[in-house]
Amino acid sequence: MASKFLERSTYFLFTLPAVILYTLFFAYAVFVGIQYSFTDWNGISSGYNYVGFSNYVDLWNNPNFKQSLIVTGQYAIMLVAGVMILSLILALSLNSLKKLQTFAKSVYFLPAMISAVTISLIWDQLFVRVVPLIGEAFDIAAFYQSPLAHPKYALIAVVIVNIWQAVALPTLIFIAGLQSVPSELYEAGRIDGASTFNRFRYITFPFLIPTITVNMVLAIKAGITSFDYAYTLTGGGPVKSTNVIGIMIYNDAFQNLRFAMANAEAVILFVIIAVLSFVQIKLGRKGGVH
Amino acid sequence: MKRRTKLSIIAVLLASLVMTACGKESTPSNSDNGKGDVVKIEFFQQQGEEAIQSAYREVIADFSKEYPNIVIDMNTVPDPVKVLTARFATNDIPPLFTDFPTQLQFKEKVKNGFIENLSDQPFIKNVNQKYLDMTPADDGGYYSLPYARNYMAVYYNVDLFEQNSVEIPTTYAEFIEASKVFQSKGITPLYLPLKDVGHIFQATNIAFAPGGVEEMAKVAKGEGQIEGNTVFLEFAKKLRELTEYANKDAFGVSAQMMQEAFANGQAAMIISGSYGRGNIKLANPNLKFGAFPLPNDTADTTTALSGVNASLSISAKAKPEEKEAALTFLKYLARPEVAQKWSDLSGEPSIINGTTYEDKYLQPLLDFIDNGNVHDWMSSTLPSAIVTELYGTTQGYLINNETPEQYLKNIDETIKLNAVK
Numbered sequence: 001m002a003s004k005f006l007e008r009s010t011y012f013l014f015t016l017p018a019v020i021l022y023t024l025f026f027a028y029a030v031f032v033g034i035q036y037s038f039t040d041w042n043g044i045s046s047g048y049n050y051v052g053f054s055n056y057v058d059l060w061n062n063p064n065f066k067q068s069l070i071v072t073g074q075y076a077i078m079l080v081a082g083v084m085i086l087s088l089i090l091a092l093s094l095n096s097l098k099k100l101q102t103f104a105k106s107v108y109f110l111p112a113m114i115s116a117v118t119i120s121l122i123w124d125q126l127f128v129r130v131v132p133l134i135g136e137a138f139d140i141a142a143f144y145q146s147p148l149a150h151p152k153y154a155l156i157a158v159v160i161v162n163i164w165q166a167v168a169l170p171t172l173i174f175i176a177g178l179q180s181v182p183s184e185l186y187e188a189g190r191i192d193g194a195s196t197f198n199r200f201r202y203i204t205f206p207f208l209i210p211t212i213t214v215n216m217v218l219a220i221k222a223g224i225t226s227f228d229y230a231y232t233l234t235g236g237g238p239v240k241s242t243n244v245i246g247i248m249i250y251n252d253a254f255q256n257l258r259f260a261m262a263n264a265e266a267v268i269l270f271v272i273i274a275v276l277s278f279v280q281i282k283l284g285r286k287g288g289v290h
Numbered sequence: 291m292k293r294r295t296k297l298s299i300i301a302v303l304l305a306s307l308v309m310t311a312c313g314k315e316s317t318p319s320n321s322d323n324g325k326g327d328v329v330k331i332e333f334f335q336q337q338g339e340e341a342i343q344s345a346y347r348e349v350i351a352d353f354s355k356e357y358p359n360i361v362i363d364m365n366t367v368p369d370p371v372k373v374l375t376a377r378f379a380t381n382d383i384p385p386l387f388t389d390f391p392t393q394l395q396f397k398e399k400v401k402n403g404f405i406e407n408l409s410d411q412p413f414i415k416n417v418n419q420k421y422l423d424m425t426p427a428d429d430g431g432y433y434s435l436p437y438a439r440n441y442m443a444v445y446y447n448v449d450l451f452e453q454n455s456v457e458i459p460t461t462y463a464e465f466i467e468a469s470k471v472f473q474s475k476g477i478t479p480l481y482l483p484l485k486d487v488g489h490i491f492q493a494t495n496i497a498f499a500p501g502g503v504e505e506m507a508k509v510a511k512g513e514g515q516i517e518g519n520t521v522f523l524e525f526a527k528k529l530r531e532l533t534e535y536a537n538k539d540a541f542g543v544s545a546q547m548m549q550e551a552f553a554n555g556q557a558a559m560i561i562s563g564s565y566g567r568g569n570i571k572l573a574n575p576n577l578k579f580g581a582f583p584l585p586n587d588t589a590d591t592t593t594a595l596s597g598v599n600a601s602l603s604i605s606a607k608a609k610p611e612e613k614e615a616a617l618t619f620l621k622y623l624a625r626p627e628v629a630q631k632w633s634d635l636s637g638e639p640s641i642i643n644g645t646t647y648e649d650k651y652l653q654p655l656l657d658f659i660d661n662g663n664v665h666d667w668m669s670s671t672l673p674s675a676i677v678t679e680l681y682g683t684t685q686g687y688l689i690n691n692e693t694p695e696q697y698l699k700n701i702d703e704t705i706k707l708n709a710v711k
Binding site for chain 2: 151250258
């Protein structure tokens, strides 16, 4: 009896560090953040006043905030589409490789091991030094300058860099998902005369749905909270065309001394992500093989 | 049974981990006792330029020979302004740091009692009075040691000017004339970094729209407007005209890339801050270049942007021994011979009395700053939120080919949107 108790409490104790750290660094921070969003704290002053919903009202009337939400939405949609499609294609191709599969997998996983800032700096140089050369060689007006210099193309360019790195992990998860499909099913399908597409549609896809849900949630979250790529590549410019919400929060807090306002922005972002994740997980449960 | 053994092993390992962690904490104090009272302080230095960092590194090395008991640990990070603000917000203020005493943000920090008052320190008297007069806080006290001045100016390639027999322009018309000469010979007249449009906006606005910053400050207070202002209209047209003589890829170019291009002789002129000089010299030590103020219509109406550079301050929240160590370091820095060495290495014009600036090509600019019309950086008059938002507005004007009239309207809107209510 005593040993059983010890065993159980040991397992509980093992979770304790995580619970404490989570409470300290996450739950507490969220609570304090929400509290600050109802104040007028500028980040430096020693005191602050509670101003109710005034920050939220200001944000509602701020065209820059709306624009930033739209940019973030576009960013997330492009990122999710790009990552999901590319990583699925990559996973299917890598999974069907007969030779050098492990090697190929590690090559495609490489970008995930480089930090986002490093990747951005490399791509920034590529964009500014190589793209104009291509533009001039093939006489494509859009490529005369770095795409980051143009409000129309900057967001797409940033997303491309992000996708380049972000496909690695979902690819790996998809490969794991693919390997959970029993091979007898394919055999049976083949005997019944199912085409390649139909085998994918009716055998592979249902098995992949849980994996797709996981990858979607991760990609949506990454898209909406994205900050590092846009910040290092463009700093939100040109003309705010890549001013994702993360950059707006950062600038308002630490540059514009509107700490409370930045917290209000972060709270809204938090709510959006919570709702999206909830809907996503609900929808994902509906179909597929579990 | 086996399981229990496993668990107990893990428990023992965990316990030992906790104990080593505790043990670590007590080690440094032991070694400190052995060495005597060594005080180590962090020096949060905001200027990331390589030349400036290495100048500080050298001076710190000299200092530690004279004061072996004080260790100055210089810390320079990317995006320092925001990092420092974040550290103030979380009460993690570095004991010694550089900051910009003329800016409204700095005055806010002083008002909240974060920064040590240095008014009574004798070394403050070593600073050039004209620059010291720019730095008092709202209570009239001095809270930092101003160490160098800075400016925005046109750097020109001396050889290219001589080869093409172009004289240093003193009016805007002459400036355009000179640009035309270079353009006709296939030389890029002006290399603009419009990805980092901020300082170009500040320099051109102060040069081409005298009194413009004060006008914008009025708008921020809810009085007046920029729309329809003829001086601003003139500024907008000139700014657009400058881009016609600029590099084709200007919007993708950062300030650092501009410095590199200029150092490699790819352009005749750039509009740069004093902070760029060290980098240009590092990239090409043999380049001969000078500076002149960005000219307005006449020499009389030309105004140069010049202010006090990052100055040194001490945290009021630091421990007494840290404050003492920081003060000793400031006292040391304020010696003319130390300031001279720092200025020579960093390329920054020192404002400590008794120093000289050995660069005949730059001297005319410094003389102009001493005797002509000078205006400080915009953030000394306008909240920095407005200034940085105006950068985006200006980028929009140039990239989207908006009309000057539309640009002025947008300036009004940006200021009103970001004004403190």
